[in-house]
Amino acid sequence: MIPSIPQSGAVKLIYKAYVLVFFLWLALPLATVVVFAFNDSQFPSLPWQGFTWGWFFGDARPQIGLFHERRILSSIGTSVFVAIFVSGLSVLVGTTNAFLFNRYSFPGRGLLYILMLLPLVVPGIVLGISILVFSSRIAGVVQDASGLYVDALRPGLVLVIAGQFSFITTIATLVISARLIKFDRSLEEAALNLGATPLTAVRTITIPYLLPALIGAFVVAFLMSFENFNTTLMLVGSDAPLTITMFDRLKEGSTPVLNAVSLLLILGSSVLALAMIALQRR
Amino acid sequence: MTGRGLGFYLLLAPLVLWLGLLIILPHIDMAIVSLRTRVAPREYVPSLDNYAAFITEPLYIVTFLRTAIMSVLATVITLIIAFPISYYIAKIAKGRSQAALFLMCLIPFWVSELVRTFGWIILLRETGVISGFLQWLGLADQPIEMLYNDAAMMLGLVYTSMLFMVVPLTTTLESLDDAVIEAGYDLGGSGFSVLREIVIPHAMPGIVSGCIVVFMLSLGNYLTPTMLGGKGSLWFTELIYSQFIVRFNWELGAAFGFCLLGASSLIVWSILRLTGQTLERTMGEGK
Amino acid sequence: MSADSAPDLECRGLTKRFGDITAVKDVDFSVPAGSFFSILGPSGCGKTTIMRMIAGFLEPSSGDILIRGRSVLGVPPNKRPVNMVFQHLALFPMMNVAENIGYGLRRQGVAKAEITRRTGEVLERISLPGIGARKVSELSGGQRQRVAIARCMVLEPEVLLLDEPLGALDLKLREKMKIELKSLQAEFDTTFVYITHDQGEALVMSDAVAVMNAGRFEQIGAARDLYYRPATAFVAGFVGEANRWSGRVTRVEGDTAEVQTDAGLTLRAPADGLKTNDKVSVFVRPEAISIGPDAAAMQDQAFGTKVQVTAMLFNGANSRVLVRDPQSGSEIDVALPQSAGFANLDKGAEVQIGWTREQTLCFADTAS
Numbered sequence: 001m002i003p004s005i006p007q008s009g010a011v012k013l014i015y016k017a018y019v020l021v022f023f024l025w026l027a028l029p030l031a032t033v034v035v036f037a038f039n040d041s042q043f044p045s046l047p048w049q050g051f052t053w054g055w056f057f058g059d060a061r062p063q064i065g066l067f068h069e070r071r072i073l074s075s076i077g078t079s080v081f082v083a084i085f086v087s088g089l090s091v092l093v094g095t096t097n098a099f100l101f102n103r104y105s106f107p108g109r110g111l112l113y114i115l116m117l118l119p120l121v122v123p124g125i126v127l128g129i130s131i132l133v134f135s136s137r138i139a140g141v142v143q144d145a146s147g148l149y150v151d152a153l154r155p156g157l158v159l160v161i162a163g164q165f166s167f168i169t170t171i172a173t174l175v176i177s178a179r180l181i182k183f184d185r186s187l188e189e190a191a192l193n194l195g196a197t198p199l200t201a202v203r204t205i206t207i208p209y210l211l212p213a214l215i216g217a218f219v220v221a222f223l224m225s226f227e228n229f230n231t232t233l234m235l236v237g238s239d240a241p242l243t244i245t246m247f248d249r250l251k252e253g254s255t256p257v258l259n260a261v262s263l264l265l266i267l268g269s270s271v272l273a274l275a276m277i278a279l280q281r282r
Numbered sequence: 283m284t285g286r287g288l289g290f291y292l293l294l295a296p297l298v299l300w301l302g303l304l305i306i307l308p309h310i311d312m313a314i315v316s317l318r319t320r321v322a323p324r325e326y327v328p329s330l331d332n333y334a335a336f337i338t339e340p341l342y343i344v345t346f347l348r349t350a351i352m353s354v355l356a357t358v359i360t361l362i363i364a365f366p367i368s369y370y371i372a373k374i375a376k377g378r379s380q381a382a383l384f385l386m387c388l389i390p391f392w393v394s395e396l397v398r399t400f401g402w403i404i405l406l407r408e409t410g411v412i413s414g415f416l417q418w419l420g421l422a423d424q425p426i427e428m429l430y431n432d433a434a435m436m437l438g439l440v441y442t443s444m445l446f447m448v449v450p451l452t453t454t455l456e457s458l459d460d461a462v463i464e465a466g467y468d469l470g471g472s473g474f475s476v477l478r479e480i481v482i483p484h485a486m487p488g489i490v491s492g493c494i495v496v497f498m499l500s501l502g503n504y505l506t507p508t509m510l511g512g513k514g515s516l517w518f519t520e521l522i523y524s525q526f527i528v529r530f531n532w533e534l535g536a537a538f539g540f541c542l543l544g545a546s547s548l549i550v551w552s553i554l555r556l557t558g559q560t561l562e563r564t565m566g567e568g569k
Numbered sequence: 570m571s572a573d574s575a576p577d578l579e580c581r582g583l584t585k586r587f588g589d590i591t592a593v594k595d596v597d598f599s600v601p602a603g604s605f606f607s608i609l610g611p612s613g614c615g616k617t618t619i620m621r622m623i624a625g626f627l628e629p630s631s632g633d634i635l636i637r638g639r640s641v642l643g644v645p646p647n648k649r650p651v652n653m654v655f656q657h658l659a660l661f662p663m664m665n666v667a668e669n670i671g672y673g674l675r676r677q678g679v680a681k682a683e684i685t686r687r688t689g690e691v692l693e694r695i696s697l698p699g700i701g702a703r704k705v706s707e708l709s710g711g712q713r714q715r716v717a718i719a720r721c722m723v724l725e726p727e728v729l730l731l732d733e734p735l736g737a738l739d740l741k742l743r744e745k746m747k748i749e750l751k752s753l754q755a756e757f758d759t760t761f762v763y764i765t766h767d768q769g770e771a772l773v774m775s776d777a778v779a780v781m782n783a784g785r786f787e788q789i790g791a792a793r794d795l796y797y798r799p800a801t802a803f804v805a806g807f808v809g810e811a812n813r814w815s816g817r818v819t820r821v822e823g824d825t826a827e828v829q830t831d832a833g834l835t836l837r838a839p840a841d842g843l844k845t846n847d848k849v850s851v852f853v854r855p856e857a858i859s860i861g862p863d864a865a866a867m868q869d870q871a872f873g874t875k876v877q878v879t880a881m882l883f884n885g886a887n888s889r890v891l892v893r894d895p896q897s898g899s900e901i902d903v904a905l906p907q908s909a910g911f912a913n914l915d916k917g918a919e920v921q922i923g924w925t926r927e928q929t930l931c932f933a934d935t936a937s
Contacts, residue, residue, distance in 0.1 A: 019370050022363070023383075026390055026444070029401025032411055036404060046414035093296045100293040115301050117561055121494070121550050122305075123502025125519050126539045129526055130308035133315050133536060166304035190659035192646040193624055194673035194724065201647075204672075208663045227394035229505050230519075234526065243396050250400065250509065259404075262397040269392040277385070 030266060037259035055260040066260045075245035076261075079226050082157060082241055086164045087172075087221035093165075094172025094217055095210070098180045101173075119167035128234025131163050156237030163231040168224050172217040179213035180206075212280055219276040223269055309543075316536035332537035342521065342538075349518035350545055352432070353500035356439040360447045360496050361489065363440065368451035368488075369481070373460070384452065391445035399509045402438055403429060406510070430512030438506040443499050447492040454488030455481070490559045494550050501546050518542055575638030577602045577760040578623065578651075578728045583632035585618050592618045594784040595632070600728070600762060600777075605754050607763040607771040610781030611807070616764040619781075620732050623762070624653045636727055647676075652721035653730040657737060658713055660705045666692075666716055667701030673724045691723040694756060710738050714746055715753070722757050731763045735770060747773050768808050772796070780804045802850040802932040811852040811930070812902050818847045828931060833897035836872050838931035848934045855889060856904035857928035860911065861921045873923035876901065878914055890914060892922060 040052035052058075058065035066072050101113060119127065132155065139153035152158040183206060191201035207214075229243045236244050242261070249258060316333070318326040336342050371383045390398065405411045406428040416422040428434060458481065466476040482489070507517035522542065525535030554561060576599040585593040593615045600606040608616045621627045623634055625646030634641050641649050652673075661669050670691060671684045679687075692698050695715040700708070708716060714734060721729055731750075735743045751774045754761045765771050771778045772792040779789045780803070788800040799805035806813060816830035826840040828851055836851060843849065876892035879900065888905040903922060905911050914920065 015366070015370065015374075018366060019383075022367050023386055025441075026386065029398055029405060029441070030390055030393065031401075032404050033397060033401040043409065046409070046411060093300055096293045096296045100290075100297060104290055104293070106290070112297065112301075114561060115305070116297065119305060121498055121546060121561075123498065123519070123542055123546060125502055125504055125522055126312075126543050127305075127308075129522065129532075129535060129539050130312040131304060132526070133532060134308035134311040137311055162304060166300070169300055184657070184659065186655045186657065186659040187661060189624075189626055189646070190653070190655055190661070191672065192626075193651075193653045194720065195647050195676040196672075197647055200676065205661055205663075223392050227392075227396070229395060230502060233504065233523070243394055246394075246396050246400075247505070250396075250403075254400070254403075258400060262393075262400060265397055266393050269394075270389050273389060273392040274385075277388075 033259050033262045034266065036256055037263045039256055039259075042255060055256040064257065066257050066264070069257060071245060072242070072257070072261055075240050075242045078157070078239050079241040079243070082161055082164065083222045083225040085161050086168055086225040087218045089161075089165050090169040090172040090221045091176075091214055091218050093169050094176045095214065097169070097173040098176040101177060102180045116170060116173060119170045122167070124167070124228070124230030125234060127166055128163050128231040131159060131166065132234055135159055135162075154237065155235055157239055159235040159237075160232050160241065163235045164225045164228050167231070168221045171224065172221055175217040175220060176210060176213050179210055183209055216276050216280055219272050223272060226269070227265075312536045312539060315533055316540050318533060320533065326533075332534045333541075335534060336537055336541055345516045345521055346518050346541060346545070348516055349501060350549070352436070352439075353497055354549075356436060356443065356500045357493050357497045359436065360440050360443050361493060364444060364447035364451055364492070365485075368448050368455055371448075372452045372455035373458075373463075387445060387448050387452075395442055395505055398442060399438055399506055402434070402441070402510060406434055429510060430514065432511065432515075435507055435511035435515055438510040439500045439503060442503070442506055443496040446495040446499060450488040450492045450495075451485060452488075454485045458484045486557060487559060490553060490557045494553055497549060497553075498546055501542065501549075575635075576600055577604075577637060578606075578762060579635040579638075580619070580623075581633045581635070583619065583622065583634065584630050585615075585622060585627060586630045591784055593622070593629075596781075596784075596786050598779055598786065598789055600760055602760055603758055604776040605751065605761045605763065605774055607765060607775040607778045608781055609765060609768055609771040609778050609808070612766050614781045615784040616766075616781050617732060620653070620730055620762070620764050623728070624651060624730055625649045650727040651730055652724055652726040652728075653732065654717045654721060654734045656732045656734065658717040658734065660713060660717055660720070662705055664705070665701065666703050666705065666708070669705065669716060670701075670720045670723050672720065677724075687723055691719045694722075695719045695753065710742055711746060711749070714738070715749070718750075718753060722759065726759065728760045728762060729757075731761060733765050733767075735765070735767070743770075750774055772808070780807060782807070799852075799930060802852070802934070805852040805930050805932065806850075809854060810902070811854050812858075814851045814899065815934070816849055816851055818843050818845050818849060821845055825926060826931065828929075830897065830899065832899040834874075834894060834899055836929055836931075837926050838929035839926060841931070843931065843933055850932050850934060852930040852932075853901075853924055853928060854904075855902045858901070858903045858922050858924045860890070860903055860906065861923075863921050872926075872929070873921060875919060875921055878916055878918045878920065880916060881914055892920065 037055055038051050038053070039049055041049040052063070053065075055063065056065045057067055059068045097116060101109070101116075135153045139150050142148055142150050142153070187205050187209070188201045191205045192198065196204060226241075227243060229247070232241055232244060233247075240248070242265075246258060246261065317328055317330065319329040319331045320326055336346070367387075371380060371387070375383050403410070407413070408425045408427040408429070410428070412428060413422070413426045416426065417424070462480060462484075463476060466480045471479070502519060504517070504519040504523060507515040508520060511517065518538070519542070522535050522538045525531045525538060529535075550561075553559075579599040580596055583593055583596040584591065596619060598606075608619060610616050618627065622629050625641070625644060625648075629642070636650055641651075661672065664672070667685075667688050670688045674684045674687060688701060689698070692701060695718065697712060697715060697719075700712070700716075705713065705716070717734065718729070735746050735750075738746060747770055750761075750763075754774075763771070763774065772795075775792060777789060778792055778795055780787045780795060782803045788795060788804045790798075790800075795804055795808045799808060805811060814830035814832065814834065814836075816828045816834075816836075818826050819829045819835075820827040821840050821843060824840045826838050826843045828836045828838055828849055830836065830851065838851065874894055874896070876894050878890055879893045880891040882889040882891065886907065890903050890905050890911075892901050892903055893899070894901065901922065905914075
């Protein structure tokens, strides 16, 4: 079962074949999506009508490429906007959470830690509806009391950000905590000993040490926000992020422009993920 | 260093605000909404009607049970497929190929679930690649619809969750010292007994954390059942969506949400109980 | 300059309690300027607690710590004129050598050019010029050691604390670093306070050593005193090697006490306040024991007996021989003199051993 233990050739071969089939299976749907982004046809399906860049750069019907699709371009912008907000906020709160759980023992710490993990085991759609219900109640209370119509509390980008933030923060906390736990506290003590104030010690020693995890958490949060669907679906208003726009388009019937968008997404997330991994390895 | 000064409260505040405003209060409010019935516009009375409807209406309860059972099934299938792969990555592949294989597992999952599902649609539908391929081979004489059935839905669920099983399994298996496996053989164990008595017990935390996450993701999935399972998919999240967005019956939708939450908590809790793990340990290690 | 007459570091009645446990009990000592002072004790004896109180990471439960005659109680660690070399050195991994050394200066707001100058200077003094741009991870164990010291010394502290800094090094390097530390201390002419559980380190380097056990100082003195004139049974047993017996005083005659060990050896030791019937622990160092072919060669010894060799432990200059006293059955560890004649001793051979009254270290057991 491990290389040092002899095994019959047939078993090894079957095992290798299984692994190979598995990875082919993993790659199959993505490869298909990518290939059909270049099919010169109205539908992302066989037969193959020849190669074209039209679904990226085409500017006239019937081939309007994604770079000329206002709806898709603006939803990519929306997704980026949401993702930056969500990752920034979750890294910030994730960092304070990590320090809180790492540095302090206090009554209720265990309970708070479990509460902190809970968003991971609450289905995304339930997170979405609970925030929808709660925010519209607040909006109702505010409107009854003051007559103000609070736009931010109605389905829209603010709620989408809040909904994604609510569970991505847990992941950011875990990523940052994992590195903070490995931090050698004597480094901070050494900084104090050399004349740094406690805050300076954290700023000059602990934060630089945490930096790979902070960047990692930011990238993970960005990708999770960008591809989130369930929570966003319940909270979305008129400005739809990319996943929602693509979902609507898919329901209407797809054209290869969706393949082109998908190809960009695959490239974008692979580059981000690889860059992050390279950074962590350093 | 355990004194609680200003710093402690500054660190505590974001946590409390986050959990309070976005997790705890919304769920309490959802509970309140689920426990009332509308008797007139903007007029409500407390009642258990929504939960009664859930139990008495066959469509609801059947959909609910079906979703739970299918999710368990998806979890088991994912585990069975993923274990040999994780074992291969952790124990057999070495050096560069190990890292490369692990990366190849990771990359597809950084891509939106929507794109992955889209890929399966292109492959499986009547005018799709597989159908066309079979016709070209002469194995079929007319287009075959492979979409919109339980098998396609199961395929999508397993595919979508695979990473969340492979990663924790690989991590725990990697931490198993080769010498321990060698000792098992040295002491006369067979491949099967070493697997059963040494490898699997060691991998238990990874198995548990993988199963919890995969189960959760399947149970709460909306996209895959809708897109691959079609109208007949009868997935519980679709009921929640339609109550909230289509019918605008938030009371019933909130009750459904709680039933979903209850089911997932129950299963997560029983997995943890059965295997003697804790949430902190599984989640902390799984990531 | 009367301030100079104050010791660099002084602790008065220093006590630290953690809940019900008293880690440090009423410790008093003072370290004169420019000396090398070691605290030696087994792990868990409280020496790290003392160190952390001096550095300011722990507040004493009672007692006072004075540096150059001024109390530093209540002064935060970053304001104390002491610097510390941590057990695992705590070099900042995200900075290069020069940035590590310049860290403290940057905190003081020293100008950039000045920092560069002083960093270069201190690197010269630790004989590692020009390594400022290196990463910490590229340094060897000994280099890291020296950089950690330089990082503190560039701040010109009154007292340098060293918390078992050699613990992580391998044996050979440790031997070399002992000598190097001593010369660095001379080079910087700063007071070093060194804690360790390794008596070799403490004895070789220190001007004075405090032996610590269970939160208390057992004895403070020069290495020689601790070795030849241990004040307590713990010091006799902990510092250097010794044959140890427990027994009882059977007779006191003038300045000589006769002790019967539990195994039945009868020994004579300096009386030193011992009374008949006192329970005692007796220590005799292996190298204090003379060995000869027969009784005639042992005339001047207070104790002599004929014994049988049970094992020969050859280790070059540190060779030992284990012998058994046929009457009491006690096994005795004897250092083998380097003079020829004993190299051929074999198991079963009969020899005469003996030692003087003064070399019999005898301590009354404390009532416990």
